[in-house]
Amino acid sequence: MTRTAVIAGQGALAPAVIAALDAPLVYALEGFAPEGVDAQPFRLEQLVPFLDSLLDQDVSRVVFAGAIRRPRLDPELFDNRTAQLVPRIMMAMQSGDDGALRAVLDVFEEHGLQIASVAEIAPDLIPGEGVLVGQPTPSDRRDAQRAALIHATLGPLDVGQGNVVAQGQCLAIETLPGTQAMLAFAGSHAGLRPNPQGARGVFFKAPKPGQDMRIDLPTLGPDSVTQAAEAGLAGIAWQAGGVILLDRAEAVRRAEATGLFLWAMEPSGI
Known part of the structure; x- marks a missing residue:
């Protein structure tokens, strides 16, 4: 069974995408959960353990929906494996937000998670x-x-x-x-x-x-x-x-x- 996780950002898009899916798991970066959505929070400093938890729950597909601003990172909260990704993501951020997003998507895919687009999930939007x-x-x-x-x-x-x-x-x-x-x-x-x-x-x-x-x-x-x-x-x-x-x-x-x-x-x- 394919399970889908929604990374929900702020605004009205996340609820619309969630409604188009059958019982997805819903998560949000801490501090960026959309109003009225029951989302489990996670932190970017713990990205690798978070990805492991998705795989443990048989998630194979992830869709990003909603606005997320770049969060403030707390160096003391990084686990060892996520900390190893910091230089790579920081370098990507030098080319702008698009570069940073691509770097994060690459990390998801390297962990065996497919990135689905809103067009795939809810084409009527x-x-x-x-x-x-x-x-x-x-x-x-x-x-x-x-x-x-x-x-x-x-x-x-x-x-x-x-x-x-x-x-x-x-x-x-x-x-x-x-x-x-x-x-x-x-x-x-x-x-x-x-x-x-x-x-x-x-x-x-x-x-x-x-x-x-x-x-x-x-x-x-x-x-x-x-x-x-x-x-x-x-x-x-x-x-x-x-x-x-x-x-x-x-x-x-x-x-x-x-x-x-x-x-x-x-x-x-x-």
């Missing part, structure tokens, strides 16, 4: 190509294409997974503070658009180029729609097949109520 609601204008489509180009150019720098473009001008780029902060910034600077009566702007989201698609996929949801509407934007565009959309029915309902379009762009057009 990742929309395919098409407009879900509303209709982007030709100007909106040009802004979305411009945003995709900016994203692809900045991607190798491991900056973020989104940006806002209006009338060909980049109003905001997602950085460490996250999507909500970016959209608030874009809304407060909407007056910088060249034509106040012209295109209102597009929020674009996509995985970083070369990103491991098994972990840390960009996520949108109803709150993203509300925040984009509050920023005065025309809609949200994202890479089809590469972005998680939580609670699609509610996201579409809010988009209809606020007049926003939701568009999963064909990857080849990005």
